[in-house]
Amino acid sequence: MLTFTLRCIDLLATSSQISFYSQTGSEIRWDAARSVGASRQGMKLILSGLVPMAATTTVITVASWLSAQGIWNLMTRWLCSLANIGDTKTYTMLTGPSDLRSLVSNRSRLWTLVGTGITIGLWLIRPSIPYNHMTGALPFTMLGEQSRARRMTIETFPLPELLAEEYWEPANGHYKGWAPTLDDSACSRETKTNPILEVRNKTVEPRHYFYNPVHDPMRISNLDLEPLGPLQEALKDHPIPINHIVFVFLESGRKDLFPLKNDSHLYTQIRESYELFGEEDEADLHDKLSQITPVAEMLTGEQSGFGSSVNSTNSGLGGLSFDGILSGSTLSAKSRLVNYCGLGPLPVDFMHENDIIPYQPCLMHIMDLFNQRKNSSSSGNSTNGHLEREWETIYAQSVTGEFQAQTRLMDLLGFKQTLYSEDIDVEDAKYFHEDMEKTNYFGYAETEARPYIKDMIDETLRQNKRLLLSHFTSTTHHPWGTPEGWNRDQYFGDLHKSQHELMDDFLNANRFVDAWLGELMGMLDEAGIANETLTVFVGDHGQAFGEDCPVTGTYHNPHVSNFRVPLVFHHPLLPRMHLNVNGSAVSILPTILDLLVNTNSLNADDTEIALDLMNEYEGQSLIRPYRTSHNGREAWNMGVINAGGSMLSVGSAAVPWRLNLPLNNDFEYRFTDLNKDPYELEPVTGWTMGSLAAEVHFKHGPEAFDWAQKAEKVGLWWVAERKKLWHYRDPDE
Ligand SMILES: *[C@@H]1O[C@H](CO)[C@@H](O)[C@H](O)[C@H]1NC(C)=O
Ligand SMILES: *[C@@H]1O[C@H](CO)[C@@H](O)[C@H](O)[C@H]1NC(C)=O
Ligand SMILES: *[C@@H]1O[C@H](CO)[C@@H](O)[C@H](O)[C@H]1NC(C)=O
Ligand SMILES: *[C@@H]1O[C@H](CO)[C@@H](O)[C@H](O)[C@H]1NC(C)=O
Ligand SMILES: *[C@@H]1O[C@H](CO)[C@@H](O)[C@H](O)[C@H]1NC(C)=O
Ligand SMILES: *[C@@H]1O[C@H](CO)[C@@H](O)[C@H](O)[C@H]1NC(C)=O
Ligand SMILES: *[C@@H]1O[C@H](CO)[C@@H](O)[C@H](O)[C@H]1NC(C)=O
Ligand SMILES: *[C@@H]1O[C@H](CO)[C@@H](O)[C@H](O)[C@H]1NC(C)=O
Numbered sequence: 001m002l003t004f005t006l007r008c009i010d011l012l013a014t015s016s017q018i019s020f021y022s023q024t025g026s027e028i029r030w031d032a033a034r035s036v037g038a039s040r041q042g043m044k045l046i047l048s049g050l051v052p053m054a055a056t057t058t059v060i061t062v063a064s065w066l067s068a069q070g071i072w073n074l075m076t077r078w079l080c081s082l083a084n085i086g087d088t089k090t091y092t093m094l095t096g097p098s099d100l101r102s103l104v105s106n107r108s109r110l111w112t113l114v115g116t117g118i119t120i121g122l123w124l125i126r127p128s129i130p131y132n133h134m135t136g137a138l139p140f141t142m143l144g145e146q147s148r149a150r151r152m153t154i155e156t157f158p159l160p161e162l163l164a165e166e167y168w169e170p171a172n173g174h175y176k177g178w179a180p181t182l183d184d185s186a187c188s189r190e191t192k193t194n195p196i197l198e199v200r201n202k203t204v205e206p207r208h209y210f211y212n213p214v215h216d217p218m219r220i221s222n223l224d225l226e227p228l229g230p231l232q233e234a235l236k237d238h239p240i241p242i243n244h245i246v247f248v249f250l251e252s253g254r255k256d257l258f259p260l261k262n263d264s265h266l267y268t269q270i271r272e273s274y275e276l277f278g279e280e281d282e283a284d285l286h287d288k289l290s291q292i293t294p295v296a297e298m299l300t301g302e303q304s305g306f307g308s309s310v311n312s313t314n315s316g317l318g319g320l321s322f323d324g325i326l327s328g329s330t331l332s333a334k335s336r337l338v339n340y341c342g343l344g345p346l347p348v349d350f351m352h353e354n355d356i357i358p359y360q361p362c363l364m365h366i367m368d369l370f371n372q373r374k375n376s377s378s379s380g381n382s383t384n385g386h387l388e389r390e391w392e393t394i395y396a397q398s399v400t401g402e403f404q405a406q407t408r409l410m411d412l413l414g415f416k417q418t419l420y421s422e423d424i425d426v427e428d429a430k431y432f433h434e435d436m437e438k439t440n441y442f443g444y445a446e447t448e449a450r451p452y453i454k455d456m457i458d459e460t461l462r463q464n465k466r467l468l469l470s471h472f473t474s475t476t477h478h479p480w481g482t483p484e485g486w487n488r489d490q491y492f493g494d495l496h497k498s499q500h501e502l503m504d505d506f507l508n509a510n511r512f513v514d515a516w517l518g519e520l521m522g523m524l525d526e527a528g529i530a531n532e533t534l535t536v537f538v539g540d541h542g543q544a545f546g547e548d549c550p551v552t553g554t555y556h557n558p559h560v561s562n563f564r565v566p567l568v569f570h571h572p573l574l575p576r577m578h579l580n581v582n583g584s585a586v587s588i589l590p591t592i593l594d595l596l597v598n599t600n601s602l603n604a605d606d607t608e609i610a611l612d613l614m615n616e617y618e619g620q621s622l623i624r625p626y627r628t629s630h631n632g633r634e635a636w637n638m639g640v641i642n643a644g645g646s647m648l649s650v651g652s653a654a655v656p657w658r659l660n661l662p663l664n665n666d667f668e669y670r671f672t673d674l675n676k677d678p679y680e681l682e683p684v685t686g687w688t689m690g691s692l693a694a695e696v697h698f699k700h701g702p703e704a705f706d707w708a709q710k711a712e713k714v715g716l717w718w719v720a721e722r723k724k725l726w727h728y729r730d731p732d733e
Contacts, residue, residue, distance in 0.1 A: 015056035021051055022056075026556045037299040041403045044441035048479060049540075076173025087338045099427040153720050156182055157217040158450040158713035159633075167631040171214075174611045175224065180217040210341070211359050211725055213616055218714070220630045222620040227598055230575040231623055235598065240573040242601040243386060244467040244533040245592065246524065247340065247363075248517070250566065251332070253539025257324065257510050258566035259293035262286070262305035269547050273500060274493030283307070288489060292511045295518040299537065300568055301576040309492050319570035322622065324582040326563040326651065329640040330541040330554035333404055335585065339538055340364065340413055340470075342589030344638060345654040346726045347719045349664065359725040363589055364414030366613060367391035367468055370606045387603040392416060392465040396453050397472040398424065399443030415470070419452050430455070439474075439481040446473055446516045447483075450523075457527050466527070469521070473513050474542070478553070480505035482512045502552065503545045534595060538585060541642075547681065552630050554642040558649055558660035558670055560680050563639055567621075569595065581626045582653040584637040584712045587619035628653040638718050650715040652707075657700075659708055662716040671696050671708055 013030075020028045033046065157163065163180050171177035213219050226232065234240065256264045270289070274281070274624035290306035297304055328338030334345035337353055341362035345351055361369075364471055394417045401407040401420030410418055421443035423429060425436060431451045441447045453471065460467045480502070482488060488508045492500035517537075524530045540685060541554055544561040551557040569591065593614040596602050602610055606677045620635070628635050629652075639649035641660075647667050651658040658680075660670035669692040671684045684699055686692030689712055696706035723730070 019056045026551050143295045154716040162633045176214050180215045220627050222624045225624045232577040240533045241532045246535040247470040248537045249471045250539045252543035255564040255566045259296035273495045293514045295514045318574040320566040320577045323580045325567040326584045327541045327565045328585045330562045331642040332540045335540045338585045347640050349643045351383045351404045354405050362413045364393040389466050392460045393468045395470045397451040399474040446569045450680040452512045476509045480509040535570040537568040570687035590614045592620040651713045659711040
């Protein structure tokens with residue numbers, strides 16, 4: 001019975017591993033699978049691979065049935081000849097009648113011995129990275145996952161020369177100054193009283209360590225620089241009221257699909273999937289492609305170049321659209337923390353953050369602080385009445401809140417009202433209807449949330465409150481289903497059609513979401529708040545496909561396509577600006593505060609608080625010139641790779657290079673140069689930093705070599721520092 005159970009487990013595990021590999025190009029981590037499978041939706045996510053797994057299981061079963069006798073014979077011979085070496089009597093006793101012995105000729109014994117010797121020898125002398133992982137055997141790997149953490153950690157900032165006193169900066173107004181020493185870390189015991197402490201007092205329990213910008217050796221501020229010219233002029237010209245904020249989080253939002261353009265790598269790939277192309281065909285294709293992201297074109301003011309597309313001089317639209325922004329994590333939940341709270345997530349697998357107070361106040365906490373202060377002080381003074389209104393913070397998505405305990409996180413981040421699929425698929429929900437249809441294992445199409453969102457907007461305005469509405473799109477999640485009856489298109493040509501199926505599904509999902517974003521903007525219009533609302537669009541992470549690299553998806557995949565996200569600050573009265581900043585989503589929160597202050601959208605008290613707070617965050621403001629480096633320190637971009645604790649993406653705005661830093665022994669170092677190879681088609685990889693660095697030196701020169709080594713140290717330090725800031729201890733320490 002026991003062997004039967006073991007065999008079944010082995011069979012299922014093997015076929016899971018093979019089918020997972022064939023689907024995603026990467027390996028299963030069993031500890032990760034256990035954690036994902038803990039929720040119902042996670043189980044569905046895993047079960048979505050059931051068909052290939054069943055196929056694999058069948059193949060293995062048939063193959064083993066056919067070969068079982070052969071293998072049994074072989075093993076018998078093998079074991080017999082081994083047993084024979086020593087005591088022939090023992091052998092006879094063990095196996096009974098000795099006619100088996102005739103099977104074992106002297107030659108076969110010799111070969112068996114030699115083979116066994118070589119196998120054991122190789123196993124003993126193999127380099128531990130990566131072969132101890134590769135030679136792990138099921139079912140043992142399913143049990144022993146935890147113990148593989150890399151021991152390496154760097155606690156002291158590795159570039160002391162950048163902290164020389166000559167570089168220190170004095171405090172000045174709201175700027176707290178910069179004076180780190182090697183003994184401090186970016187977190188320190190906080191004693192002074194300032195608004196940020198107050199926010200923390202309101203929202204959180206007392207804690208020992210806080211992020212301290214004065215002591216952060218990596219920090220670069222740009223708040224001393226003037227806001228960008230066109231913005232200043234627009235502000236002189238007319239008021240730009242921001243009374244409401246809508247924060248849209250685009251599931252798997254790729255920058256090259258916001259909007260899709262004719263000069264993109266993606267377009268070239270689509271174009272190459274057709275042969276014998278006449279002009280007419282091309283016009284047809286362009287026409288079809290121009291329908292995928294017309295709303296994104298309007299929102300960003302970036303034209304697709306497919307001719308028939310949107311008129312970009314379209315009045316009533318404006319805003320800042322960015323190229324070069326990377327998401328802070330390729331795990332959605334960690335990415336949320338970066339976007340809402342302007343901090344670095346915990347580089348550890350899965351969402352320990354659900355139970356830890358974030359080390360910086362999030363946007364919603366700040367709104368709450370504004371509310372509390374108004375509430376307690378002179379609320380009677382109404383010279384600027386509309387700025388005295390309270391904020392209402394709302395989070396809405398049409399998919400589940402159960403996955404990885406998202407509801408807990410959203411409450412922790414300070415949302416006062418929330419909407420998940422659990423609220424709309426019960427029969428007594430206000431807009432429940434029988435034919436509600438799930439588009440993926442997480443829930444419904446965004447459009448199912450429409451009437452609820454409309455109600456929440458209306459109710460907020462009716463109560464004379466200011467709206468902070470955050471919405472997470474969902475149709476662009478694997479497996480990219482769209483509602484039944486919605487007209488899907490085929491974008492790739494028939495050449496290698498099957499290779500492009502997933503990307504084709506994804507393009508369809510993007511077209512669906514693009515139209516939905518149009519509806520969402522329409523709702524703001526209907527509510528009469530379109531030109532007093534700042535709408536922020538950002539991808540939670542990108543999404544790599546077979547078109548980009550061998551591994552599909554974000555899981556354990558460092559490819560840059562998983563990081564390049566759109567970022568747009570849209571407001572009809574803002575000037576149209578298209579900017580290139582190689583920064584990250586950690587800048588969003590300080591930028592929102594900076595915009596609120598500069599557009600005079602806060603009362604005097606709140607303005608003071610916001611000015612103070614924006615100096616407390618790690619990221620620079622994106623409405624001012626971005627400092628790529630300052631006194632030798634670079635503007636680093638750290639990206640925590642799904643599932644969190646295995647790899648860190650390390651880059652910097654000062655250089656075109658990117659390092660994938662493995663955090664345990666199962667993954668490779670990887671180096672790319674985005675100037676020479678913007679789509680990372682030819683990464684340099686190595687199992688140790690030494691072997692990687694040597695090749696980087698050879699292919700990219702001494703500067704890249706130096707940088708890669710620096711990046712490794714800074715990355716390891718950053719990881720150790722996040723763990724301190726999050727009060728996280730590795731379980732095996
Ligand atoms: C192996 O060979 C030797 C002599 O060459 C012989 O005496 C012996 O019986 C052989 N052993 C087996 C197991 O056949
Ligand atoms: C924060 O709370 C602590 C006690 O938990 C209190 O001593 C301190 O005065 C409070 N600070 C502010 C700014 O309210
Ligand atoms: C893209 O479209 C623009 C405008 O239609 C055109 O000028 C440009 O040549 C096109 N670029 C490519 C690569 O087709
Ligand atoms: C774009 O729109 C503006 C006003 O809406 C109009 O004057 C202009 O002719 C349009 N341009 C094109 C190319 O359609
Ligand atoms: C503050 O607001 C809450 C409701 O938001 C209200 O119950 C309370 O009475 C207010 N307090 C003051 C001092 O205005
Ligand atoms: C109301 O605000 C004005 C200007 O901000 C100030 O002069 C006045 O003293 C305030 N009144 C009260 C009652 O706080
Ligand atoms: C606000 O939008 C409306 C259309 O919805 C437009 O007529 C009006 O001019 C806009 N207001 C400003 C200040 O631009
Ligand atoms: C951002 O990085 C890309 C790729 O390395 C480079 O081409 C571009 O010039 C950089 N932009 C800025 C503003 O530094």
